[in-house]
Amino acid sequence: CPPPGVLLLCHRPPAWGRAARQPPCLPLAPCRAFSNNKILVELDESSGVATMKFKSPPVNSLSLDFLTEFCISLEKLENNRACRGVIFTSAVPKIFSSGLDITEMCGKTTEHYAEFWRAVQEMWLRLYGSNMVTVAAVNGSSPAGGCLLALSCDYRIMVENPKFSIGLNEAQLGIVAPFWFKDTFVNVVGHRVAERSLQLGSLHPAPEAHKFGVVDELVPEEKLQEKAAAVMAQWLALPDHARQLTKSMMRKAVLDRLLAHREEDIQNFISFISKESIQKSLRMYMEMLKKKKS
Amino acid sequence: CPPPGVLLLCHRPPAWGRAARQPPCLPLAPCRAFSNNKILVELDESSGVATMKFKSPPVNSLSLDFLTEFCISLEKLENNRACRGVIFTSAVPKIFSSGLDITEMCGKTTEHYAEFWRAVQEMWLRLYGSNMVTVAAVNGSSPAGGCLLALSCDYRIMVENPKFSIGLNEAQLGIVAPFWFKDTFVNVVGHRVAERSLQLGSLHPAPEAHKFGVVDELVPEEKLQEKAAAVMAQWLALPDHARQLTKSMMRKAVLDRLLAHREEDIQNFISFISKESIQKSLRMYMEMLKKKKS
Amino acid sequence: CPPPGVLLLCHRPPAWGRAARQPPCLPLAPCRAFSNNKILVELDESSGVATMKFKSPPVNSLSLDFLTEFCISLEKLENNRACRGVIFTSAVPKIFSSGLDITEMCGKTTEHYAEFWRAVQEMWLRLYGSNMVTVAAVNGSSPAGGCLLALSCDYRIMVENPKFSIGLNEAQLGIVAPFWFKDTFVNVVGHRVAERSLQLGSLHPAPEAHKFGVVDELVPEEKLQEKAAAVMAQWLALPDHARQLTKSMMRKAVLDRLLAHREEDIQNFISFISKESIQKSLRMYMEMLKKKKS
Numbered sequence: 068c069p070p071p072g073v074l075l076l077c078h079r080p081p082a083w084g085r086a087a088r089q090p091p092c093l094p095l096a097p098c099r100a101f102s103n104n105k106i107l108v109e110l111d112e113s114s115g116v117a118t119m120k121f122k123s124p125p126v127n128s129l130s131l132d133f134l135t136e137f138c139i140s141l142e143k144l145e146n147n148r149a150c151r152g153v154i155f156t157s158a159v160p161k162i163f164s165s166g167l168d169i170t171e172m173c174g175k176t177t178e179h180y181a182e183f184w185r186a187v188q189e190m191w192l193r194l195y196g197s198n199m200v201t202v203a204a205v206n207g208s209s210p211a212g213g214c215l216l217a218l219s220c221d222y223r224i225m226v227e228n229p230k231f232s233i234g235l236n237e238a239q240l241g242i243v244a245p246f247w248f249k250d251t252f253v254n255v256v257g258h259r260v261a262e263r264s265l266q267l268g269s270l271h272p273a274p275e276a277h278k279f280g281v282v283d284e285l286v287p288e289e290k291l292q293e294k295a296a297a298v299m300a301q302w303l304a305l306p307d308h309a310r311q312l313t314k315s316m317m318r319k320a321v322l323d324r325l326l327a328h329r330e331e332d333i334q335n336f337i338s339f340i341s342k343e344s345i346q347k348s349l350r351m352y353m354e355m356l357k358k359k360k361s
Numbered sequence: 362c363p364p365p366g367v368l369l370l371c372h373r374p375p376a377w378g379r380a381a382r383q384p385p386c387l388p389l390a391p392c393r394a395f396s397n398n399k400i401l402v403e404l405d406e407s408s409g410v411a412t413m414k415f416k417s418p419p420v421n422s423l424s425l426d427f428l429t430e431f432c433i434s435l436e437k438l439e440n441n442r443a444c445r446g447v448i449f450t451s452a453v454p455k456i457f458s459s460g461l462d463i464t465e466m467c468g469k470t471t472e473h474y475a476e477f478w479r480a481v482q483e484m485w486l487r488l489y490g491s492n493m494v495t496v497a498a499v500n501g502s503s504p505a506g507g508c509l510l511a512l513s514c515d516y517r518i519m520v521e522n523p524k525f526s527i528g529l530n531e532a533q534l535g536i537v538a539p540f541w542f543k544d545t546f547v548n549v550v551g552h553r554v555a556e557r558s559l560q561l562g563s564l565h566p567a568p569e570a571h572k573f574g575v576v577d578e579l580v581p582e583e584k585l586q587e588k589a590a591a592v593m594a595q596w597l598a599l600p601d602h603a604r605q606l607t608k609s610m611m612r613k614a615v616l617d618r619l620l621a622h623r624e625e626d627i628q629n630f631i632s633f634i635s636k637e638s639i640q641k642s643l644r645m646y647m648e649m650l651k652k653k654k655s
Numbered sequence: 656c657p658p659p660g661v662l663l664l665c666h667r668p669p670a671w672g673r674a675a676r677q678p679p680c681l682p683l684a685p686c687r688a689f690s691n692n693k694i695l696v697e698l699d700e701s702s703g704v705a706t707m708k709f710k711s712p713p714v715n716s717l718s719l720d721f722l723t724e725f726c727i728s729l730e731k732l733e734n735n736r737a738c739r740g741v742i743f744t745s746a747v748p749k750i751f752s753s754g755l756d757i758t759e760m761c762g763k764t765t766e767h768y769a770e771f772w773r774a775v776q777e778m779w780l781r782l783y784g785s786n787m788v789t790v791a792a793v794n795g796s797s798p799a800g801g802c803l804l805a806l807s808c809d810y811r812i813m814v815e816n817p818k819f820s821i822g823l824n825e826a827q828l829g830i831v832a833p834f835w836f837k838d839t840f841v842n843v844v845g846h847r848v849a850e851r852s853l854q855l856g857s858l859h860p861a862p863e864a865h866k867f868g869v870v871d872e873l874v875p876e877e878k879l880q881e882k883a884a885a886v887m888a889q890w891l892a893l894p895d896h897a898r899q900l901t902k903s904m905m906r907k908a909v910l911d912r913l914l915a916h917r918e919e920d921i922q923n924f925i926s927f928i929s930k931e932s933i934q935k936s937l938r939m940y941m942e943m944l945k946k947k948k949s
């Protein structure tokens with residue numbers, strides 16, 4: 068049995084943040100941006116803050132391509148010493164992210180399902196375990212996998228519009244959130260709220276999401292980016308190394324649980340999703356979505 | 362080490378509830394009722410909702426007979442495909458249930474104590490692990506084992522009368538709530554509230570119980586059954602299978618803990634309750650109750 | 656695998672408190688007091704309540720001497736059948752305790768670091784595992800180790816002055832709270848609040864500390880001792896043995912975790928604190944404190 072988080076004290080001198088060791092900010096310094104197909108990444112080297120903007124219309128669904136870009140972008144930032152924090156937000160109106168892309172789970176090969184599910188796991192492992200400060204600026208609805216993305220950040224700010232909702236609504240679709248979605252949710256809202264919300268597949272309108280602790284703060288839409296930047300500055304005032312070790316101490320047990328059962332989790336997903344009955348109901352669900360759109 | 366809840370996704374097609382596959386509701390269809398000595402059970406086959414009404418005056422104490430009836434009734438409903446949810450309430454004014462029947466623990470044989478304690482465990486294992494939606498409509502006070510019964514449901518609605526109280530007050534009687542009472546309570550109210558409430562043996566008046574999360578909602582007495590039915594309908598709008606697997610994922614760890622230590626737990630109870638000092642103080646407690654009544 | 660808390664019911668008859676078996680209180684009975692250098696201990700034998708007053712100016716820092724006195728005093732009270740509860744408070748204006756004494760960690764031998772860290776562990780093990788009712792009457796600021804001391808009590812009452820703050824602010828100093836500080840904090844405030852507060856090294860002003868559950872209650876300074884006595888009386892109304900077993904059932908898992916890793920935890924502390932880089936930054940921090948004072 069390994070010692071449960073005996074890190075105790077950090078093993079580097081107090082650093083008061085990397086930024087302090089960077090050249091002073093130039094007020095007019097242009098941001099460096101790199102854009103892929105589905106995510107726009109901007110890094111302000113003077114503040115050390117990157118923004119990842121999801122721009123994959125119509126609903127920022129988490130397709131294999133999106134997840135791959137997400138992981139590559141996050142890894143780039145993680146390895147860039149000029150970057151200390153990331154704000155996640157959407158460039159698509161009214162939606163933060165609609166969650167896992169159902170077309171990736173329908174009529175594909177076993178190999179494809181395995182690749183897709185591994186990418187979903189990878190997204191969560193990298194984000195929940197990130198050394199950077201992560202802030203979700205939730206400017207639209209965020210069901211299922213979109214909610215997981217927000218839950219995996221250090222802090223969640225949501226636009227106070229009650230038309231925007233957020234939640235792990237898998238049960239509404241007849242499916243069950245994986246155990247690591249559940250673990251993440253329990254860490255944020257506690258056992259009672261998580262149990263009820265998961266059983267009901269609740270999509271909480273912003274005010275209710277705030278009341279239950281799903282999000283930490285509500286702001287008017289026009290204040291969202293300003294607020295996210297202010298929160299980020301507050302977190303970046305801390306020395307990176309101590310903050311990182313603290314975060315790891317808090318999240319390690321839940322991260323280790325998926326790492327210990329990762330292949331099993333993939334096999335479970337494949338055997339479930341390959342059933343003809345499930346394929347049929349997913350096709351029906353997609354038909355319904357198409358009709359709704361037109 | 363077994364995978365911690367890798368169920369991941371449900372293994373049956375989305376079913377949108379068994380009721381949908383039943384014949385259409387007949388508005389005037391009479392309810393089927395079966396009554397035992399201590400519990401009245403009514404099943405409305407059109408809605409799939411059963412009501413279990415405790416009618417064991419004076420205080421619905423959890424005697425061996427009551428517990429046996431409870432388990433048999435619950436099992437019947439569990440195995441009846443026409444039943445998807447159960448509402449628990451009392452037919453006795455001012456009391457939901459007074460908890461474990463002290464006369465079962467006083468002056469009886471070792472075999473009797475073993476049988477009684479196994480029945481208490483069985484009640485909890487069946488109720489906390491039920492596949493059905495379980496709603497407690499708490500229309501009176503609910504100390505100790507009565508509180509456990511409510512805590513083991515999916516949702517708790519209580520009459521807002523501050524004269525009705527609820528709590529695990531074992532410590533007030535000089536005894537300690539078993540670890541699985543404690544686990545259930547921590548899952549509902551969290552560690553700090555559970556620790557204080559258990560140490561103080563608190564009986565929370567309805568408004569305080571609501572504030573601390575012991576119950577989810579308060580209503581005027583005359584609205585209780587209507588509210589319970591509305592909450593039940595909301596839960597039954599979900600497909601059964603996904604909701605059941607989600608519930609199991611949330612509750613499995615705590616259920617498994619008792620299953621792993623069940624015989625030990627019985628032996629502990631017997632060796633405690635058999636002590637002459639405990640027998641003496643239980644007799645004194647019963648004398649006190651008798652005097653209070655007269 | 657040992658049974659997880661199968662204590663189930665207490666193994667002594669209901670005792671309604673030791674005090675009841677003591678000679679009746681004499682209204683004018685003088686309190687017994689024993690004072691060391693740094694802590695004033697007063698025991699009122701008629702009520703069974705002791706008060707430990709920290710009087711180690713300027714800031715009641717937890718030096719090796721302080722910790723040693725603390726443990727000896729607590730053990731004396733624990734072994735004194737006339738004592739059933741302890742109130743912890745400060746005799747120094749505006750500060751409850753400033754936490755671990757940095758001079759004990761600077762320029763000393765390996766043996767000294769080991770001795771100091773063992774004393775810190777001992778303080779927590781004895782306090783968090785105490786059989787007595789423990790109430791923190793927080794009448795001043797209480798950062799880091801001072802906050803741990805309060806968190807380890809059964810109940811926390813704080814003066815409502817927003818100039819007084821409390822929190823595990825280790826991350827602000829570039830260090831990481833040990834895992835057992837974290838476990839204690841999570842038990843009190845839950846995972847989300849603990850994660851954010853520890854990452855930010857937050858010092859919560861009294862009103863915020865109350866809002867987040869770090870302290871249970873706020874009172875005006877002049878009402879503090881009266882309120883602490885009233886809360887203590889409420890807890891002492893319970894029979895000791897059942898309350899003690901309940902407390903142990905709630906706290907055992909977290910206590911056992913340090914006991915299982917105690918030597919490792921000490922070695923970790925030594926290897927961290929012995930680094931020249933850490934020594935340098937601690938010296939700089941002490942310089943800063945000196946300048947601030949003058």
